[in-house]
Structure formats: structure tokens, C-alpha cells
Amino acid sequence: MTTIRRLEESSADAKNDGSTDSSIIILENTYEFCGYNLRISRFINANLGYSAYVWEAGIFLCRYFEKESINFIGKKVIELGSGTGIVGILTTLLGGDVTLTDKPNILKQIENNVSINVPPPCRHRVKTRPLIWGEEQTNFPTGYDFILGSDIVYSSAAYPALIETLRYLGRQGATIYLSSEIRNKSRSPSFHDDFLPQYFNCQIVDREDDKDIILYKMTKIDKSPRDRLLTENN
Ligand SMILES: C[S@@+](CC[C@H](N)C(=O)[O-])C[C@H]1O[C@@H](n2cnc3c(N)ncnc32)[C@H](O)[C@@H]1O
Numbered sequence: 173m174t175t176i177r178r179l180e181e182s183s184a185d186a187k188n189d190g191s192t193d194s195s196i197i198i199l200e201n202t203y204e205f206c207g208y209n210l211r212i213s214r215f216i217n218a219n220l221g222y223s224a225y226v227w228e229a230g231i232f233l234c235r236y237f238e239k240e241s242i243n244f245i246g247k248k249v250i251e252l253g254s255g256t257g258i259v260g261i262l263t264t265l266l267g268g269d270v271t272l273t274d275k276p277n278i279l280k281q282i283e284n285n286v287s288i289n290v291p292p293p294c295r296h297r298v299k300t301r302p303l304i305w306g307e308e309q310t311n312f313p314t315g316y317d318f319i320l321g322s323d324i325v326y327s328s329a330a331y332p333a334l335i336e337t338l339r340y341l342g343r344q345g346a347t348i349y350l351s352s353e354i355r356n357k358s359r360s361p362s363f364h365d366d367f368l369p370q371y372f373n374c375q376i377v378d379r380e381d382d383k384d385i386i387l388y389k390m391t392k393i394d395k396s397p398r399d400r401l402l403t404e405n406n
Pocket residue numbers: 222223225226227228229230231252253254255256257258274275278303304305321322323324326330333
């Protein structure tokens with residue numbers, strides 16, 4: 173069921189033109205995973221573009237966590253391109269210490285969903301931070317146990333920056349779950365088949381063929397000091 177609401181802003185800050193008519197129209201849907209009913213809102217009149225949707229690849233990743241009973245208790249997790257925050261919020265409810273990230277203008281939507289779905293006793297385990305790929309990853313530590321991304325591979329212009337961010341954050345031992353809808357138009361097969369295997373051990377752990385969704389589990393390739401020198405010199 174879809175519910176429509178308005179989020180009334182307390183000030184004119186949300187509007188660049190300084191006007192006071194700044195209410196955000198919200199569409200809310202409910203999703204059930206692992207016994208939790210997640211109420212996920214989308215800001216539909218706030219120019220959030222692709223971020224104002226819950227993508228099938230995100231739902232697929234949540235279902236995978238449910239199906240495989242992935243244990244996030246006590247684990248440090250970062251999510252890239254959180255959008256509505258559905259994946260990072262579920263991961264928090266499953267016990268993770270989670271940082272949800274996206275472009276700065278998306279954070280308000282994520283924070284709204286965090287406040288609705290994460291109960292106060294768990295809030296100390298969830299953070300929302302800006303992270304533009306290729307530019308801001310060094311503001312973050314590298315000791316994450318899990319790096320998550322759902323439907324973040326869709327613009328070929330962003331692939332080099334995304335790889336840079338994944339390489340920086342994906343220290344030895346971190347597990348990356350990347351859930352992607354494969355789109356030939358955006359050359360996403362080449363990102364998955366050519367780029368990723370240069371830096372990561374990649375395994376397809378689940379897929380939904382009729383929706384062209386593939387879930388990759390990845391770890392950084394462990395290079396010997398000699399291999400590392402050769403790569404750097406080439
Ligand atoms: C298709 S949406 C997926 C949202 C969510 N993960 C889901 O599955 O529903 C892609 C997300 O990646 C974010 N994104 C795209 N390019 C980015 C970049 N260069 N840096 C940071 N985030 C980016 C967008 O803002 C958007 O929220």
C-alpha cells in the first residue's frame with residue numbers, strides 16, 4: 173500500500189528561492205524483511221532523481237540478507253549510494269554498525285527513513301554521511317567489514333570514481349556486496365566483467381534472471397609485494 177504525506181519544513185532553508193512553501197511530498201511504502209516492517213519514504217518533489225525510488229536491486233539485496241541470514245551483529249558496514257536507505261536501515265536492524273552514504277542532497281530523505289525505522293536504542297549504530305565517489309572516500313576509515321551497494325552501477329561516466337572508492341574502502345578482508353541490474357545501455361556488463369576482476373575476487377552469489385539482477389560478493393585481490401610493484405610500474 174502506498175501512503176501520501178507532506179513533510180512540513182520548519183524553515184525556508186529547503187527552498188533555494190527563500191519562499192516558505194517548502195513542504196515535501198512523501199510517498200511511503202512498506203517492505204517486510206527478516207520480520208521487520210520497513211516504512212520507506214520517497215521525497216517525490218525534491219529533485220532527487222534516481223534516489224527517490226526503491227530499486228529492485230536494493231530489494232533483492234535485502235531478500236538475500238534474509239535468505240542467507242547474514243550476520244551483521246557487531247560488524248562495521250558502509251553503504252554507497254543509499255538512496256532511500258532501505259538496505260542500510262535493514263543492516264542496522266540486523267545488528268550492524270552502519271554508515272549510510274550518498275550525495276549531500278539525498279541525506280535528508282535517508283535521515284527521515286532512519287528516524288522512522290531505527291528505534292532510539294539502536295540509533296547510536298547508524299550514521300548518515302555525504303560521500304561523492306572518487307572525491308570524498310578518504311574522509312572515511314578503511315576498516316569496514318562490509319561494503320554494500322545496490323543499483324549503483326548505471327552511469328559509465330561514474331565507473332572510474334566508483335572503482336576508486338571501492339578500492340579505497342575495500343581493505344583486505346572486507347566483503348563487498350554489490351547488487352546490480354545489468355543494463356547494456358550503460359555498459360554495466362563491462363564494469364562487472366572487465367573493471368571489477370582487475371581489483372577484486374568476484375563471485376556471483378545470487379541472480380534474478382527475469383529482472384537481469386546479479387548479486388556479486390567480492391573481496392580485494394591479495395597482491396604480493398612483487399605483483400604490487402609490477403602493477404605500479406606499468
Ligand atoms: C539507482 S539509485 C539506487 C538507490 C538505492 N541504493 C536502491 O537500491 O534503491 C543510485 C544511487 O547512487 C547515488 N549516486 C550516484 N552517483 C553517485 C556519486 N558519484 N557519488 C555518490 N553517490 C552517487 C545516487 O544519488 C543514488 O542515490
